[in-house]
Amino acid sequence: MRIQFEPEGFQPPRGGLILLQCIVAGLFFLFVVRFWYLQIHRGEEFARMARENRLRQERIYASRGLLRDREGRLLAENRPAFGLALVREDCRDIPSTLAQVSEWTGIPLDQLTAKFNQDRLRVKPFEHLLLISDMPFDLLARIENRVLQWPGLEIVTRSKRNYPQGELMAHILGYVAEANEKELEDDKDLNLGDFVGKQGLELVLERRLRGQKGLHQLEVDVLGRQLNKKLVQEPQSGENIDLSIDLGLQQVAWDALEDETGCVVAMDPDTGRLLALVTKPSFDNNAFAAGLSLKEWQALRDNPRHPLQNRVIQSVYPPGSVWKLMMAGMLLNEGVNPTDSVWCTGEVALGKQVFRCWKKGGHGRVDMMRSLIESCDVYYYQMSDRFGIDKIEAFAKACGFGAPTGIDLPHEKSGLVPSKQWKRRRFGEPWHRGETLNVSIGQGFTLVTPVQVASFVSALMNGGKLLKPSLLVDEDPTVRSSLPFTAAGRKMILDGMRQTVNDDRGTAKVLRRADAVMGGKTGTAQVTKLKMVGEERVRTENLAYEHRDHAWIATWGEKAGKRLVVVVMVEHGGHGGSDAGPVARRVYDKFFGSPPGAAPLAPAGQSAPAAPATPGAVSPGQPVQPVQPVQSVQSVQPGQPGQSVPQVQPAPVSRSAIPVPPPARPDQAVGAPEQPEQQDRQDEGLRTVPAGRSARPAGRDRATGRGAEAPEVEDAREGQHRYDPDTFDPDAATTDGRGGDDGVAPPLRRFQDVAPEDGQ
Amino acid sequence: MTPIDRRLITHMNWGLVGFTALLFLFGVANLYSASGVRMEDGIVVSTFYQKQLLWGLMGLGGMVFFMLFDYRHMKSLALPLFIITMILLAAIPVFGKVVYGARRWLPLGFMNLQPSEVAKIAILIMGARFLSRSREPLGWKGLFEVLGLGLLPASFIVMQPDLGTTLLLLMLLGGITLFHGVKPGVLKTCLVVVPSLLPLAWFRLHDYQKQRILTFLDPGNDPLGAGYHIIQSQIAIGSGQLWGKGFLGGTQSQLRFLPEKHTDFALAVFGEEWGFMGCVVLLALFCLFLLSIFNTARDAKDRFGSYLTVGVFFYFFWQILINMGMVMGLMPVVGVPLPFISYGGSATLVNFCLIGLVLNVSMRRFMFKTS
Missing domain, CATH: 3.90.1310.10 (Penicillin-binding protein 2a (Domain 2))
Structure with missing residues (x-):
């Protein structure tokens, strides 16, 4: 770089030089005087202060x-x-x-x-x-x-x-x-x-x-x-x-869980305030306040039952059938007529996959109300296939799933509402149609926290307001968003929950009581992670044995203006109705008082209903059944004017029609050794498959004590069971809270028969 | 590269090197005492003095670096450096890291950069470059240009908030301006107008800044906060009396509540242990240090070099004045360290770099024709 030359003889400004010298001199004299003043003039004084008087x-x-x-x-x-x-x-x-x-x-x-x-x-x-x-x-x-x-x-x-x-x-x-x-x-x-x-x-x-x-x-x-x-x-x-917690209720919920691993959350549906939040096992927080030794800490941390985890907000579970409350709402929003029905034969085939209902023989004719009461899976398989994952995702998110509720406790989890984008991001794979079916019954990738469920059920109760769960008694309710349900839709779902308690075949009968209006929905969450379609089918027994299902129950109750929402989740509990239900029941007994004329509930965890069928019952190797050309769809109402007709993937059919495969096509169920190659999967519809075990649908219906005219009976009961807190039907109430199935599918029964997708 | 020339060495301002070294060593020794924790069974010394030594070594590297090239290259570097500094300052509100309520640091991953430290050097070079263009005393136009130059970075720094650095920047620029000269008429007007504007500035201050000024006026009204510091540091210095309590002999009992006894209030420890005599020696050392910078400014061969040196002069002068004034109860508490005596990593580094700049100017005062 060239250096610029200045003309020779640069002279710094004279005034400036004098200024600098003056201020240095000024600095010196100013501080010398100050030092002299402090250390000599007042030195004695300061020294005495330093020596004698010390301020602390x-x-x-x-x-x-x-x-x-x-x-x-x-x-x-x-x-x-x-x-x-x-x-x-x-x-x-x-x-x-x-x-x-x-x-x-x-x-x-x-x-x-x-x-x-x-x-x-x-x-x-x-x-x-x-x-x-x-x-x-x-x-x-x-x-x-x-x-x-x-x-x-x-x-x-x-x-x-x-x-x-x-x-x-x-x-x-x-x-x-x-x-x-x-x-x-x-x-x-x-x-x-x-x-x-x-x-x-x-x-x-x-x-x-x-x-x-x-x-x-x-x-x-x-x-x-x-x-x-x-x-x-x-x-x-x-x-x-x-706090908004009611210590008495908290204690009852705590005792009701006994030695189970699980949690209970009780919420006032109108304010979002929590009256009980129990999670078990727990830890003694006094020990933390006193200071924990490393050993004690490690013992807590490494405990396989994770006592440090607040299961209500920090554990995520597949919602199981509880999810159907949300799914039914979505179907209503999409224009599905609640009286549209599906014929449940116990399973549905999609390609080489077979999706089974929890009930081996199937439910027969199932409309929306029945699907909630009896927790029929096939209904949701069929319906979800019509609308696809995008609709489910959007609706579930609008219902508050997949996002934290904002409760004032640290480390709340979001859960997961799977979507196409999510799957691509997470696995780099496209979405499979079968996965939509899994999601539709609250399995697959779907994960929720118990508090999300409580918040959702509360919103159904309170006119559609999704509230922030609050722990403070004087905190004003914060509305996070509103539920995308119509008023009629909410009523319908609540009614379904009520019938799930009061119907003889309902899965939540345990909650029944004469003096209060109760509603509930049970669920079973499979513990094992969903095997990717076509990945593996070997470890069925192992997994099923090692990982018992989680039991859910999401409930509400109303008595004389007092309302409460209770959600119970029991890890590895098995059955929502029989294991989680009694826990919820006890919370209500405390909240509403013991029901009149009812013997106090026996301690939970005993007299469980018949164990779930062993997976072996549906193991491969069963004779291949030809597909019955069953018209499984009952199209009740012709499309209403102005209502959009959802297009079903395979072929344009009437809006409530479920595509039925051509007759006489060989079943693709596992165990069929020689199967013709699948056609283009996109062209395929869901096929209802009659269960191999029970011969005819009619016989099955008879076996369950219900005639083939079940839908008519349903309709007749409709008015009676409509959600109405003031007119409760005491006839329906019994003290028998147990027994009955609860919508549980034994682990992997649905997925064990998944055939390798790309194996052949 | 500049050829190695013996005259580079012989013409260097060795006096400045000596005074700087002495001050730095005084500082380290004082830190050793100030950061020690007294106990009955001896003295536990924390590692501040070691860290300070380490920073001093790094500073030495920075000093040598600033001597290697001909300082006149910086004329052309002034503007780019200034612009980079402005970008860094502007980035703070966006990317800055908040520490103790002030957003001053830019996280660079491996370290945190404090752009206001860079701004000190940038404004110094830019000011010298700008003012050295002509020899005429500044009129209104020139004065406003300089003012704009200073207010640009200052307005960012004051928002961080960092009042101490802001004032230092403006006063540094003001120092060079006064050295250069201002037309008498303009100067007189300024002397009247500026003091009358000060009350307006009062309303722009943060509460804690107002509190400090109020406290200075009446230390009794805040006996726990800054007022307490002022009282305690005066007791410490005063109790040193004529000869002091000796190295490591300070009871420090008065300083126990001073969180800054190794940084801003380090002089109080020195005063207690070395007494009036020690303080006068230290003060004299500071004055000789300033005078040797002055010598370089006077003997510099060109205006830019001279102004650069004057900038460094004022950089140190204001810090010494403000810090000593604060510790001895003559000024409000403003967080300005005492050069070489207070602990502070980046400040020490910058101090040494600026000394390198002055040495650069002094080395090359007879070298013009060779380059």
């Missing part, structure tokens, strides 16, 4: 706000804790003092020394360095007087958090523990040794609960004796907060 500041801890349930019962309180602290500046001989403490307490000296060395760079010499944070009373009594003889040792009283309910409320309340390095960095109000909320409401409400520390200014002499003490700043206690 002492923090006054604010008491943390209390947490209470909706009735004012204490959930989190403060109790005094006595600690032993060392003030380094006052201590004559630290090693022997520590040795003395070790002798008194039995804590190994090296442990004390390690603690001391770790903290001394953070704690100022004149401040309390806490050696022992919580001394038992007998130790306190023993050393109280002796401590006085050891300058530098002091007994300090701090308040300590106590949770009287222990593990019953642990997941809701969370716990407090000493602030860690990061929290100390991020929050300048915190000091070493301060307790802050780490989990649950203690964390979420930290700002409101904490309050503000106060400050004492102490004047002490060289020996550390206090000359005077001035209150500089009054501490401000944290806010006391009342």
Whole structure:
């Protein structure tokens, strides 16, 4: 680079040079005079102040706000804790003092020394360095007087958090523990040794609960004796907060779950406030507040039943048949007439796949109401195939699935509503038609949290408002969005839930009670991850054996203006109606009072109905059945004017018609050794396949005690069972809450027979 | 590359090198004492002084780097550097990292860059470049141009918020401007108008900044916060008396509540331990340090070099004035460190780089014809 030359003889500005010299001189004289003033003129005075009067500041801890349930019962309180602290500046001989403490307490000296060395760079010499944070009373009594003889040792009283309910409320309340390095960095109000909320409401409400520390200014002499003490700043206690939880209901739900792994959530459908939120197994949050040893922590963390997990919001499960509540709503929105019916033979074939209904012989003629009551899978296979995954996805998301509910607890999960884009992103594969069928019955990739289900059912109850689940009794309801249901649609679904309780073949009969209107929907969630179509069919028995299904029940009840939504999920519970149902039942018994004339419910978990059929019952190798040319569709109402006619994939058929394969085509069920190659799959429709076991549909109907005129009977009962809180039909109520099927398909019964898609 | 010439070495401002080294060593020794934690069984010293030494070594590297090339190249680098700085500053509101409520840092992955530190160097070079174009004292037009030049980065930095750096930038630019000269009429008007505008600035300050000024006027009204610092640091310095309490001898009892005793209030520790005599020596050292920068500014062979040096002069001068004034209760508490005495990584690095710049100017004062 060329350097520019300046004309020779540059002279810096004279004025500027003088200015610089002057300010340097000014600087010197200004500060020399100031130093002289401070150090010589007033030196004696300052030296005396330094020598004699030392100011110290002492923090006054604010008491943390209390947490209470909706009735004012204490959930989190403060109790005094006595600690032993060392003030380094006052201590004559630290090693022997520590040795003395070790002798008194039995804590190994090296442990004390390690603690001391770790903290001394953070704690100022004149401040309390806490050696022992919580001394038992007998130790306190023993050393109280002796401590006085050891300058530098002091007994300090701090308040300590106590949770009287222990593990019953642990997941809701969370716990407090000493602030860690990061929290100390991020929050300048915190000091070493301060307790802050780490989990649950203690964390979420930290700002409101904490309050503000106060400050004492102490004047002490060289020996550390206090000359005077001035209150500089009054501490401000944290806010006391009342939760929406009803401790009594919480306890009942807790007891009802017994030793199961699972959770219960009870919600006021009109406000979104939670009255109970139980998750089992749990942990004792007092142990966290006291400080957990590494071993205890590891034991909790590695426990295969995951006691640290709040299952209501942090565990995701396939919703199983509970999903059908949402699916039915979608079908109604898409213009499906509720009286349109499908003939359920027990299974449906799509290509080489066979999708089975939970009920081996099939349900026969099934309309929407029946499909809810008896939880027929085939109905949803058929229907979902008409509308496709995109519609399901959009509707499910509008119902609040696939997104957190916004509950004021940390680490809430979103669940998953699968979609074409999601699958492409996740697996790099296109969506398969069969997967839509799986999704339609709440299996496959679909995952929900129990609180999402509770929020959804509440919205059905409250006029379609999806509310943020709230844990605070005085929090105003927050409407997240509105349910995409019509009023009639909601009524229809609620009615279906009611009949599921009251119908003899309903799966939620356990909830039946004479004095209240009850509704419910059971579900079974397969534990094993869905095997990709065509991936594998070997480990059927293994998986089925090792992973029992999860049991769901989503319920609501209304009695004299009191309304409640209860959702129960029992992991590996098996059957929604028989395992989750009684838990919900007990919650209602507490909430509404015991039903009149009813014997108290036997403890849950016994007298389970007949075990699910073993998978072997439908194992491959059964004789191939020819397809029956059954007209499985009953097209009841011709298309209404102005209503869009959904196009079914294979061929343009009337809107409620399900495509039926050509007659006499060989069944593609597994076990058929020689099968003709599949045609273009897109051209194929769902084929209802008569179950190989039961010969004729009519016989099956008779076997279940229902005549072929079942649909007519349904219609006759319609008015009677319409959802109406004021006119409850007492005839329908029985105390027999058990028995009956609950829409459970034994694990993998649906998918075990999946034939390799690309194998041939 | 500039040829290695013996005159480069012989003409270097060795006085400045010496004073800088002395100040830095004073600083490290003082840090050793300030960051120690006193205990009955000895003194535990935290690692601040080691880190400071490390930063000093890096600073030495930066200093040598700034001596290697001919400083006149920077004339053409001034504008690009200034523009880059502005981009960095503008990026802060978008990408910046918030630490303790102030958004000052840009995360670069491996380290956090504080663009306001870069801005100090950029404005210094840009100011020198701009003002050295003519020898005429500034009129209104020139003054406003300089003002605009300074307000551009300053307006970004004040929003971070970082009042200390903002003031330093503007005062640095003002220093060079005064050195260059302003037309007497313009100067007189400014002396009247600017003080009358100050009350307006009051309303633009953050609450905590107002509080500091109020506290300075009456330390008693905030005995826990800044006022407490002022009182305690005066007690510490005053109790040093004539000879001080000796190295590591300060009781530091008065400083116990000073979170910044190794940074902004490091001088208080020094004053307590070394007393009036030590303080006068330190003060004299600072003045000699400034005067040796002054020498280079006076002897520089061209206007740009001279103005660069004056910029560095004011950079240090203001920091010394503000920090000492604050610690001794003559000025409000503003977070400005004392050069070479206070702990601070990037500040130390920048300090050494600027010394390298001055040495660069001094080395090449007779070299024009060879290049």
